[in-house]
Amino acid sequence: MENFQLLIEAMEYIEDNLTEPIKTENIADKLHCSKSTIEKLFRYINNISIRDYIIRRRMSKVSREIVSNPEKSLLDIAVEYGYGSNEAFSRAFCSVWQVSPSEFRKNPSKFELFPGYRIDRELMEEKTMDDRKKIDISELFDCIRERKGCYLVLGDIKSLIPINEISHKAGDLAIITAMKRMEQAAGAEDIVFRIGGDEFVILTNSKEENYSNSICEEIISHNDEPIFWEEKEIPLSLYVKVICYEGRTALRYSEFFTMLQNELSEEYKRQNF
Template sequence: MNEQMQLMIDWIEANIKSKFSLDELSNYMGYSIYYCSFKFHQVTGICIRRYILLRRLYLSTEDLENNKKIIDIAFEYGYSSHEAYSRAFKNVFGITPKEHQVNKFPVQSVVKLNINKNGEWNKMSISKKFEVEKLRYDRSELFDKNVLHILNGQVMYEEFKNNRLMGESDYAPFNEAMCVNATTDQIFDQQFIHIRAAGHNEPVEGYTEKVIVPLVNLFNKEYKYIVLWFGEDMFCQMNLLTILAYLEQSGYEGKVFLNSFREDEFKVNQTELKLGPYHSVYKEVLVNHTYASHEVMPVLYQAINIYLDMLNEDNAVIKYININKDLSTKEMINRLFERFPTIGYGDLQYIELINKIR
């Protein structure tokens, strides 16, 4: 089945810029549209039409960043008009194609599916030093002593700090998973610590040592620049939203940069951020579980949609687990990592879901 599915994906990729129908795909595969659609969803965890839509729109962002005419991009990807393309684009990314062309905000990557990649999804490229050197060339001031680099998680923090990848700057990890469990309006105060510790089933002292103590420089030192290193998946983006909300809550007045990257590679998209709506968005999304009433950058907009969808009892991950629940837990987790890279859950979150369903 994997071989047939990869054949289907390869055909879609070869025809991604043409206005093909699912009839043509089913004729090529020699199966009915229903069978192709059912199997695609069963194996990949995503609806085939949704995959095609997301893949086309993601590829179109590269053309926008290269300043190609929007009307030409619309027709190239099978849209009947500029308006139809713009509606689809804004529905997925939260901004118009023109806004993306001007600002070049980071978006979640939608890469071609590879069913037979045998776990290679989790190996980040070894190009870190090369990418960091490019950043140094563009903004050498972000390597100075009055800069704090906050990294998503202990592993990334230790690699950056031990290798001094950002020179003489300070480094701090954010060791949290804000996409699960309850939180509070005020960030990093005693109520926050108690609520988050309880959600993770940890003693307050242990939580404080793991999450709060490593951020001591953020609380006690003044920095001209703060650089946030967070992946583009939902897990990382909810952590990013929390840090941005805290910076706003605490009245930080320096400059903030986001270095966004995909987890399976290390091509950094650096964006200077303006603090403004993030604490309100944090409260709306992570505290009250509602959609944001403010406009946010596309990568965060997409992550918010995923986060809120994951709160539903019939979300895509639960459906996938139900369809494939005969798999072993180890195989299931590997499949979930491969099929849902934009979610970014770790082993613990997936094990909890699997056990709940079984």
């Protein structure tokens, strides 16, 4: 949970400073950690660099500003978000939206291209993980390589968007509850980690498929059990899938996590189409 908390604080710092110059060093200093730790964490969770994350978030905010304040000049918006020239501003905007700011104002597209990510701190204060061994993000990939041939259990929350529409805090509670269910189903030597907003993985220490299937059965047994938010009873279920990772030492972080997300996407399609 330490690295997850670090990620949350980094994202909150970015959200609070999008109109200011932000460097990775600034974030690392603020959170009292190394620059490499922050960079690895962002690539691990978001599959993009921290620099690209900042640009996308900034341009998402800018796009809202362009549309919601039609009387405000593009130059004023550029200056507000720290760009010293129209050229630099346009380059950054085009890198995300593939159109110039002026063209976007004429034909606005979907605003939240890259929505912000916040987890309610009150929810995070709850104990969400049990006392199993904790590992650093940088150690995770070594564990994956060491467990070549072991099975992984993938989990994804069903219909998180409708829960978020009730309340983002309800969505946060759903994520934390899903994490708890994955943790409680996993064995003492298994490693549970998160690969996306509502996607989770259990890296087992077993090469027996039946072992992972039993974990799946335990998780599924809790499907439709509700979470409670402001007197609302909200059913919560997860998709689960078992895969065997044969492994190859040259595999990069992004390739591995993309592979896991693709597996979950296939499971979603299988169950819904």
